[in-house]
Amino acid sequence: MSAESGVKTAVSPVDAQKIGSVKATANPGDLLDSLDIDWSTSTQSAANLLYAASQLKHSDIPVAFPTETVYGLGADATRSAAVRGIYKAKQRPVDNPLIVHFSSLQQLRDLLRSEGGTQRNGISSTTSDADSIPRIYHPLISRFWPGPLTIILPNPPNSPLAPEVTAGLSTFGARMPRHVLALALIQKAGVPVAAPSANASTKPSPTAAEHVAHDLDGRIETIIDGGPCDVGVESTVVDGLSDPPLILRPGGISIEQLRSCAGWENVQIGYKNSAEGGSQPKAPGMKYRHYSPKATVVLYEAGKAPPTLEALETYVASSRRIGVITTKSWVVDESTGSMRADRGHSTENPNGVHTEEDTPGFRGMLKALHSTPTPRAAMKSHSLQLGGSPLQLLEISLGPSTAKIARGIFAALRELDREDVDAIFVEGIDENEVMNRLRKAAEIKISP
Known part of the structure; x- marks a missing residue:
């Protein structure tokens, strides 16, 4: 509990399989099916989630909740006082x-459409079947929503969004x-939810509730x-309003x-460090240093x-403890603590971070709900002599799978940091989605 704020933080466990009966209903002709929840009236999980939804709708203090990427810190996106609570x-x-964040396409369309049949975003809303979502995004929505993808949209005139959401x-x-829990929370709150990662600014993104509590207690x-x-890195942000489309x-x-999606064959990389030119970032993660232990x-x-x-x-200091995160080829010798590269060590290298489900949309999400979670990578301790004195080498091996590396990298940085190591050495990988995060965390980068 923080003496300054006087806020008491509670961690409320919620089992997605105990909030009630959850099913997906097909919507012919739409981009997505819909999620229907028959809420339980007897489980603690349902009670905890309903209470959090009430806080989202009525309180100015944000609520932390899980998504498939990282934990988010959510507030009613239509109320300035609530959104300011996130920044605070x-x-x-x-x-x-x-x-x-939205729980349905209808909720997003309601925000984008005007009343009275006027035009917004260059698209007429005079008929009930008019779509206010630009068609450039339809192939992405069909394939990747719900999922770790954020699309840039024009903010409509007289927008219900609080101005603090768009930062001007x-x-x-x-x-x-x-x-399921993120969608159920937003659906029950009945408001669009503004939500960055639920960590203290510049700290590694939280992939477990304990990470959130460490940063935001009080x-x-x-x-x-x-x-x-499940995914472990934030959503990809794309801008289909530019030509060519940009990441x-x-x-x-x-x-x-x-x-691989229609209209996105020529998508280009559009991110850079906005701080270099002093410009305002167009999307989160473009300007400020992030993810730093x-x-x-x-x-x-x-x-x-x-x-x-x-x-x-070179990096040994007072604690005489060094952290190492290995991925595709680094191997730590059990007896000496020294490291070597073993190219045969890498046995798995899937293309990309996100593993697309066989069934897209809400039905695919519910199908994955019953899968077994990947266990957290274990930390190994190696004792060695260095400079005539003992040194402890703490190793976390994430393995060669890109998806597992993405899922575990932030947790590994946090776990080693809690061990008060003097430095953390990280074996980088080829995939840019993960390396972009690591470069923002690293003070020292060693190129091949």
Whole structure:
């Protein structure tokens, strides 16, 4: 509990399979099916989620909740006081725009459409079947929503969104998360939810409720604990309003996956460090340093040989503890603690971070609900002599799978940081979605 804020933070466990009967209903001719929930009246999980939904709708203190990417810190996107609560809790710069989360396409269309049949975004709304979502996004929505993809849309005149959401921009980012608890929470609150990652600004993104509690204890009242996140990196942000379309932030959907969709064959990378030119970021993650632990992070680009014992010694300080995150080829010798590259060590290399379900939409999401969560990578401790004194090497191996690396990288950074290591050495990979995150975390980058 924070003496300054006086807010008591509670972690409320919610089991997605115990909030009630959840089913997907087909909507012929629409881009998506719909999610129907017959709420339980007897389970603690349902009671916890309904209470959080009430807080979202009525309180100015944000609520933390799980999504498939990372935990989000949500507030009613239509109320300025509530949105300002996000910036206050995170200590986030006010020129960094927020992504708005929706539980259905209808909820998004209601925000985009005008009343009285006038035009918005260059599309007439005079008939009930007119679609206010630009058609460039339809192939992406059909394939990746709900999922780790954010689309940039024009903010309509007289928009119900609080101005703090867009940070003065004429556009906003919209996403439909692929997590039953996130969708149920937004649906029950009945409002679009502005939600960045639920961490203190610049800290590694939270992929578990305990990460949120570590950063925001005493700053918010409620953390919905729905277990670990499945994807582990934030959503990909795309701008289909530009020509050619642009990726503004890499994330859970790869550029190869985007280019396989009609109208997106020539999508280009459009993100850069906005701080260099002093410009306002168009999407979250473009300007400010993110994902940084307390310890020095030394990132080795893909293909670089692992650090020698002499290189490790350069970063040894008072704790005499060094953290190492291995991925595709680095191997730590159990007896000596030294590292080597083993190209045969990598046995799995799926293309892209996001593993698309066989069934898209809500039905695919519900199908995946009953899958077994991936266990957290174990930490190994190696004792060695360095410079005539003992040194402890703490290793977390994420394995060669890109999806598993993405899912575990933020948790690994946090776990090693909690061990008070002097530095964290990270074996980089080829995939840009993950490496973009790591480059923002690293103080020192070593290229091949």
